[in-house]
Amino acid sequence: MSTNYEEEVRNLVSEIIEIPAEKLTYEEDFIDDLNVDSLKAIEIVAAFEKKYRIVIPEEDIPKIRSLGKIIEYTKTMQKD
């Protein structure tokens, strides 16, 4: 996967949580640092599922609470 993929993920998240892409860091926690609530969280999950044709099980959602983690997680999902 290339940096393009990371940019794509960044833009997708940015659009949903309404924070400019350039201001998103890999480490910031969506919930604690970026005020992402459960509705925005499910929108992020659903957007990833649709765009990359994957299914993210509910129990995995707490593991992908930052841009870095979601990039890592979705890369793994797509390799499967």
Add this chain to the structure above:
Amino acid sequence: MKWNKEKIKSVLPHRDPFLFIDEVSEIEGSQKVVAVKNVKNSESYFTGHFPGNPVMPGVLIIEAMAQSAIVLYTLAKPDIAETRPSYYLGKVKSEFLSPVYPGDRLVIETRSVKIISDAGIVDSVAKVGDTVVAKANLVFGIRKQ
């Protein structure tokens, strides 16, 4: 008919005049429900919307869709639904394509996009006969009591 009004009232907290589904006519697991609202001449909102020209308000079509989404949620998460949580609507993207009049049978097909314990997203299409009258994507939340 799969669910009658009594069964619907056992899962929805809404009551008349704010209960906007009369029956659930189809259920496909926890992926899809079809709900029906028989739009009566006597609906209270027709008095004002509009005098002499009754048209069902679009927001009430959205409300009927949202209520069908709760039915879908109860099928997906029966254990949580049983605790009678609060349901709240978070975000709606909608299109209204054709007016709904007294006497119409409004048929609402609602499909799960994603449903988890504390939130859900559905796509809903409302039809009268073969005519699509409204489409919407709804994001809703669930707060345990």
